[in-house]
Amino acid sequence: MWTSRSEFARCVEAAEASGWDSLWLSEHLTGPTPAAIPALTFAAAITTRIRLGTSVTVIPGRSPVELAKSLWTAAELCDGRLLPVFGLGTAESAEHRAFNVSRLDRGPWFDDAFPVIRDLLGGERVTASSRFFDVREVCITGGGPAPVTDLWMGGRSDTELRRVACLADGWLASFANPRQTRRSIEVITDHAAGIGREFDRGHFGLLFPYARERRPAAMTELLEHAYPDEHPDELCPVGVDALRRVLESHTAAGVTKYILVPAERPAQWGSALESLRRDLIEATASSTILRLGR
Structure with missing residues (x-):
């Protein structure tokens, strides 16, 4: 906010x-x-x-x-x-x-x-x-x-994913691990094919928070409360190396578009967004998977 x-x-x-x-x-x-x-x-x-x-x-x-x-x-x-x-x-x-x-x-x-x-x-x-x-x-x-x-949809339950396959032009996930995105994409594409609809494989997105140096306590508490079975590093990576691993694993699962959310409100938006962009460039530059996907 x-x-x-x-x-x-x-x-x-x-x-x-x-x-x-x-x-x-x-x-x-x-x-x-x-x-x-x-x-x-x-x-x-x-x-x-x-x-x-x-x-x-x-x-x-x-x-x-x-x-x-x-x-x-x-x-x-x-x-x-x-x-x-x-x-x-x-x-x-x-x-x-x-x-x-x-x-x-x-x-x-x-x-x-x-x-x-x-x-x-x-x-x-x-x-x-x-x-x-x-x-x-x-x-x-x-x-x-x-x-x-295009009109995209979110959702993670099977009912929601089938709805995406029937009605939407794209799918945006949030707070998901790579296993979940892979399975969700499979459900969407399989159901779309079953009803004779071709779903654009370039229209799978993921929104996730990112912390450059440390994960704020409030974010850790939120993740542990809302997603107790998930490791916080998978949902909110900390640092460039962790960012690269998250991007690579979800790209391998079929995700093609990403929305990064700062894990906490910065003091200066200009410098924070520049730093975040540099981290993203560094993470993708050192990855064969992500370089091929650009």
Whole structure:
């Protein structure tokens, strides 16, 4: 998170100036974090190149028309640099209450709403009925498609992975070890093939935190609480060598795109993002696997 408009602006401008491909914001209603779509729209106004992603945009509990309209607006204002990733949201009961949706309704709501959102962003006039919403003869874009190329999804359960295979253009994992990403990619590609759908093998991503010198105690505590069966080094590497090992193992598993998250908020965003970029370049330069993948 950040403490002011100026701090966020410095972070965004530093990310673009230091050559990062994209900037990502997560969505968490009950925490002290900004709403992703408005914040990314602000980021679009002060940048020209960097792409802007959501990780993830929560669908259950929302009107598909309202959400599609917000995404269309953001995509137009950033000249097509928006990279939306959709999901069910976290498993926390406080988040479900905030979105006014029960745990059991999250999956059905998503399944009903996602095709509506895709069609609306595609410029179609949509009529769709569900026990969660009623859409009648709605077109949000004036007839032309929104400048959004791909719609990705998150998720790790088999049900979520099959949903990715059926509906999404890409998959973004988070807090996963290489065994999990390999198996998840296999489930997605196998299920997609089984329904006659070809899933782009270049559209598998992973988000993970990285610490340059030490893992903050708060991050270690979070990992040990949320993922007690996983070694923290696999989920949040510390230092260039560990970063290289994590990237190599997930690349071998089929991951092709990465989102790195600083393990703690830096004092200076500009120098921190430059240092992180140098670590990433050093990690990939010393690896045959990653060099071949660039």
